[in-house]
Amino acid sequence: MHQDEPDPMPESDLDWSTGVADELEWPVVDEEQLENAALNAYLDVEDEYVPLPSEDSFLILSGNNAGSVVTAPPSGAVASATGHAPPRIDRDQALTGSRPIYLVQRGGRYHRFLPRVLVGLHAAYGDNLALGAIANVPSANAQAHRSFFSLSPVSALRIADPQCYLLDTEILRLKKEPITARAYKNAPYLAHADAPDWVQRVLDAQRASGANLLLTPGRALDPDEPQRSLDGIYEQGDDVLSRLDHGERVALNLTLPARWLSSTALRNRLLDQIMDQDQFDTLYVRVQWAQGKAFIPPDDAELLTGIKRLANLCADEERCLLLPQTGLTGWYALAHGAAGFGLGVSGADQAFAEFVFRPGAKGAVERYFEKQLLHTLDRNTHNVLAKAPGYVRCACPYCPALFANEPWSHELSALHYLHSVGELTAKVQRDSQRHGRHAALRRIVTAAHKYSTGLPLSSEQSPKHLDAWGQAL
Amino acid sequence: MNQPAVPRFTPEEVTKELGADATFLGAGAFGDTWKVGDEAVKIICTDDYSMARLEREVEGLRRVSSPHVVAFHGPITVQLGGKARPGLRFEYIAGGDLEGRITNGELLPPRRAEEFLKGLLSGVRALHKATTIHRDIKPANIALRNGRWQDPVILDLGLAKQIDASTITIYPGHIGTFPYMSPEQLIGQRARKAADLWAVGVTARHALSGSHPFYRIDQNYTVDEAYTRLTQGPQPLPGNCPGNVSAILDRLTSMVEHERGSVSSNLIRLSRG
Numbered sequence: 001m002h003q004d005e006p007d008p009m010p011e012s013d014l015d016w017s018t019g020v021a022d023e024l025e026w027p028v029v030d031e032e033q034l035e036n037a038a039l040n041a042y043l044d045v046e047d048e049y050v051p052l053p054s055e056d057s058f059l060i061l062s063g064n065n066a067g068s069v070v071t072a073p074p075s076g077a078v079a080s081a082t083g084h085a086p087p088r089i090d091r092d093q094a095l096t097g098s099r100p101i102y103l104v105q106r107g108g109r110y111h112r113f114l115p116r117v118l119v120g121l122h123a124a125y126g127d128n129l130a131l132g133a134i135a136n137v138p139s140a141n142a143q144a145h146r147s148f149f150s151l152s153p154v155s156a157l158r159i160a161d162p163q164c165y166l167l168d169t170e171i172l173r174l175k176k177e178p179i180t181a182r183a184y185k186n187a188p189y190l191a192h193a194d195a196p197d198w199v200q201r202v203l204d205a206q207r208a209s210g211a212n213l214l215l216t217p218g219r220a221l222d223p224d225e226p227q228r229s230l231d232g233i234y235e236q237g238d239d240v241l242s243r244l245d246h247g248e249r250v251a252l253n254l255t256l257p258a259r260w261l262s263s264t265a266l267r268n269r270l271l272d273q274i275m276d277q278d279q280f281d282t283l284y285v286r287v288q289w290a291q292g293k294a295f296i297p298p299d300d301a302e303l304l305t306g307i308k309r310l311a312n313l314c315a316d317e318e319r320c321l322l323l324p325q326t327g328l329t330g331w332y333a334l335a336h337g338a339a340g341f342g343l344g345v346s347g348a349d350q351a352f353a354e355f356v357f358r359p360g361a362k363g364a365v366e367r368y369f370e371k372q373l374l375h376t377l378d379r380n381t382h383n384v385l386a387k388a389p390g391y392v393r394c395a396c397p398y399c400p401a402l403f404a405n406e407p408w409s410h411e412l413s414a415l416h417y418l419h420s421v422g423e424l425t426a427k428v429q430r431d432s433q434r435h436g437r438h439a440a441l442r443r444i445v446t447a448a449h450k451y452s453t454g455l456p457l458s459s460e461q462s463p464k465h466l467d468a469w470g471q472a473l
Numbered sequence: 474m475n476q477p478a479v480p481r482f483t484p485e486e487v488t489k490e491l492g493a494d495a496t497f498l499g500a501g502a503f504g505d506t507w508k509v510g511d512e513a514v515k516i517i518c519t520d521d522y523s524m525a526r527l528e529r530e531v532e533g534l535r536r537v538s539s540p541h542v543v544a545f546h547g548p549i550t551v552q553l554g555g556k557a558r559p560g561l562r563f564e565y566i567a568g569g570d571l572e573g574r575i576t577n578g579e580l581l582p583p584r585r586a587e588e589f590l591k592g593l594l595s596g597v598r599a600l601h602k603a604t605t606i607h608r609d610i611k612p613a614n615i616a617l618r619n620g621r622w623q624d625p626v627i628l629d630l631g632l633a634k635q636i637d638a639s640t641i642t643i644y645p646g647h648i649g650t651f652p653y654m655s656p657e658q659l660i661g662q663r664a665r666k667a668a669d670l671w672a673v674g675v676t677a678r679h680a681l682s683g684s685h686p687f688y689r690i691d692q693n694y695t696v697d698e699a700y701t702r703l704t705q706g707p708q709p710l711p712g713n714c715p716g717n718v719s720a721i722l723d724r725l726t727s728m729v730e731h732e733r734g735s736v737s738s739n740l741i742r743l744s745r746g
Contacts (some may be wrong), residue, residue: 267731275731276665299734316738 002437037142038409042401045254047077050123054087059119059154062397069117069153074305084292086126091212091249094156095282095320100425100437101157103324103339104418105349106148113411115151120199122154125426132213134324134342137205138166138190145209160209161218161324161389162202165255166194167288172257173289173354194244199239213286216240218253223266230273237280251282251322258289261306263307271313285310286354304332304472311336325352326375331421335426335441335473343421347415366408371424373455374448375463376417379408384456396420442473480505482553483517506562513543513565516551517558522555531561536603540545540618541596543628563628568620570628571680573613581622581680584709586718588623588682591743593673594629598736601666608664610672612679652688656703656728659696667730670739674725677718681710686726704728717746 047063049070058073060066073079092102102121104114118131133155137146151160166178167190182192189201202217216237222229239250244250260266274283307329314321315337323330325342327350330341339458343350366379372392377385385391393399396419402412424444431440449466457463480487480497487495487507496508504517534545546562559709574580581589600607607614609629618624651659658664668691678686686707688694691738694702707726710719721743727733 149696263595268731269729272667272729275735278735318738461598 003282007411036405036407036409037300038401038405038407039411041405042398042409042412043184047074048080048267049073049077050080050082051084052088053084053262059085061120061123061347062116067151067153071274072265080123082123085123088122088126088154088390089130089156089160091156093337094132095213095249096340097320098128099128100334100429101132101322102319102422103134103157103322103340103342104161105325105342106133106139106145106342106345107346107349108139108433110345111148113415114148114155114196114418117415117422118154120419121422121426125423125430126154127179128426128429129422130156130340131422132159132340133150133340134159134161134344135209136161137209138163138179138187140204141186142208149210158212159212159215159284159324160206160211162187162189162215162253164190164193164202164217164253165220166190168222168255171220172224173254173356175355197371198234200243201400203240203243207365212249213282214240214244214248214250215253218251218284218286220255220257220288221260221270223257223259223263226266226269234273234277242277250268250280250284251284251320252280254283254285256285256287258287258303258306261287261310262300263301264302267306267309271309274310274319275317276317278317280319282322283314284322284324286324286352286374288354289327290354301468304468307333308336308472311338314338327351328421331428332441332445332469333426334425335438340375343418345418364410366410366413368413371420372448372451373463374424374445374466375452375461377457377461381457381461388455390451394420396423438473443469445469445473476696477504480507482516486553487516487551487623490553503614508565510544511565513563514549514560514602515563518553518687518739520556532603534561534603535547537599539596539599540624541626541680542599543616543626552683558689566616566618566628568628571617571625571676574617575680575683578683580683581677583681583713583715583718585622586677586681587715587743590673590677590718590721591740592623592625593627594736594740594743596625597669597673600627600669601736606666607669607672608658608662609650609653611650611674611691612668612674615676617671647735651699655730656700659700659703662745665730666735668724670733670736673724674733675707678707678722678726680710681714684708717743 045062047065048061049058051060052069054060055069055347057071058254060068060070060074060077063074063077071409089099104118106114114133118133121129122131123304131152131154133149133152135148137145138159145160148231149155151262152158163173165176166183168174168176179190187205189198189205191193194203195201199217203214206214211237216233217240219233219236221233226415233252233254238252256270260270270441285399312319313319320339321333321337323338325343325348326333326341327343327353328339330343333341347353365405367376367380368382369376370382370385371394386393394416396416398416402409404414427444428437445466448463449470452463453463454464480500482505484495485499487509491507491509491514493510495514498506498508498513500506503519504515506513506515508514531545531548537545543566544564546564549560549562550557550634551560552558593610597607597610607627609628610627614627614629615630616626618626653672653675655664655668658668675686684690687702688699710722714722721739725733735738
């Protein structure tokens with residue numbers, strides 16, 4: 001299937017380096033770097049499939065066709081030892097919120113690996129997860145997005161984010177000239193925000209990209225003119241509602257600087273509006289974190305309170321709250337009633353952070369997400385930890401090849417991360433039978449906190465957020 | 474309703490115009506209400522109130538359908554005092570309003586509180602679904618169908634409250650009755666659905682205890698004093714008030730709008746017991 005590859009994103013677009021030791025940073029990968037032993041070892045395995053009995057078909061877990069659904073396994077493929085895959089669910093089933101929604105950003109170069117990550121998660125945890133994929137409309141053309149979505153057949157939700165917040169340089173801290181020439185080409189509506197049919201153009205761009213959950217434009221909420229800003233966003237949302245075709249669904253897209261959640265006055269205003277305006281059953285809320293706080297799970301009590309209150313309200317009022325670009329923070333929000341969250345591989349996909357120019361770090365840091373700690377460590381610290389009592393080696397599809405080969409594969413480490421957070425999400429659901437998701441997540445955090453006690457971790461490497469999370473839970 | 478002693482037109486005039494015996498029920502700032510047959514007819518006495526505007530504004534009332542909201546039968550035009558005057562026809566519910574009952578010492582029995590509250594919330598839900606915010610829910614605007622506590626009926630709907638606003642205006646633009654105004658209404662902010670929930674909470678508390686949960690009837694308050702009184706929280710409910718009802722009434726009288734919850738979520742909570 002022809003796939004129109006986007007041009008490589010400039011390195012600066014992916015480099016959110018702050019120099020902070022525990023920043024999560026996935027480097028740009030040159031084509032040459034793909035020729036590495038670990039990744040090749042992983043990619044070279046034979047095709048593995050798992051039956052999908054509900055549809056009389058098969059999911060391909062590995063090999064050339066990884067990520068696809070086929071009517072017959074490829075010649076020479078081997079059956080997975082995991083039994084059969086659970087039934088796929090559709091968009092409306094996902095939006096009921098009966099399972100947590102796990103959204104993976106298309107991102108840049110790594111997008112070709114995402115279908116296998118998603119199908120692997122579905123095969124292993126599909127009874128406890130609803131999966132989705134997010135592509136940013138300006139990042140590639142519509143055909144590329146449709147192709148990406150079609151390669152992710154287990155994704156119940158397909159979201160084409162219009163990223164209209166890129167127009168709000170006065171409200172958000174974005175890089176200088178945040179909309180590139182390529183972005184204007186892929187998303188021409190970004191150049192015509194004053195056009196009378198602008199909302200229609202934003203919707204049509206999402207439809208053309210193959211989205212099955214539309215978003216309102218998602219301009220930023222201005223904390224300096226809160227009510228006017230809120231009213232404007234909702235008016236625009238009502239305009240979108242009036243343009244929906246039969247069978248289409250839309251989420252209210254809110255982009256907010258973090259102080260909308262951490263300031264009691266702003267938060268109350270936001271929540272009052274959400275409560276009052278109940279015409280949207282799904283909210284897609286993107287929060288711009290302060291740069292210094294973007295790449296570590298938050299331990300800011302006010303911010304955690306804000307996330308909790310927003311999630312509580314949405315759960316109480318049966319609104320489906322999706323938190324894209326939140327990573328592990330979004331996972332934490334499941335405890336309080338968020339229906340789903342999103343993450344990705346690049347820094348931008350991990351967290352929507354304030355832009356601060358810094359020169360890129362020289363050389364990529366080898367990092368590894370430790371499930372037991374709910375935290376990312378550098379490789380050297382991982383090596384020490386792996387020898388400590390109580391350490392449980394990861395059994396995801398990527399770690400065997402990652403640890404059996406040199407040099408370190410950032411790609412496999414990234415895929416391990418995506419798989420692991422998905423696994424943690426499924427675990428919350430699976431364990432929620434005992435007193436709900438809040439209790440399940442609290443047990444996981446408590447276990448991580450207990451495990452971290454006494455570990456040989458430096459101050460920079462230690463998971464400081466676990467204390468704050470434990471108290472907030 | 475505030476009740477001036479004398480209606481603006483004589484019963485004979487109204488009877489003649491409406492073609493049936495008319496009994497004066499009461500009056501508000503903008504018009505009088507008459508019982509005519511099995512209907513309550515509100516006649517707008519303010520001059521130059523156009524039928525066209527009335528038609529637009531009652532459109533929402535036509536969409537409301539609930540046994541807990543007084544049925545709206547449609548607009549009319551009557552000739553009184555030499556002018557064509559618009560009016561609104563509603564079902565008439567005998568037995569007077571909740572305010573009269575409370576004044577007579579007839580309080581909401583705690584064992585009926587849950588049903589009463591469910592009925593009120595159901596009525597408000599019907600109004601909100603029809604995109605109508607009442608903004609003036611209070612004991613004087615609630616009747617009991619067949620005299621039953623479990624069948625409360627909200628009167629003086631949406632616009633009707635605007636044109637028959639028995640209000641004490643603190644600042645220009647305030648709509649509502651001062652003792653039942655939500656905190657945000659009191660300080661001049663717009664009234665949203667949450668304002669109706671506040672009023673339901675205050676009304677139910679008043680009906681249970683016999684006294685206003687925040688204000689003393691013999692005391693005057695400035696807006697600032699009134700707001701401060703609200704921040705101090707309501708008077709406790711009777712000790713035999715069911716726990717689930719108390720919990721809901723505490724939510725409904727939260728100072729923060731969104732903490733009151735929606736009608737739907739409160740009905741669900743009430744049903745869980």
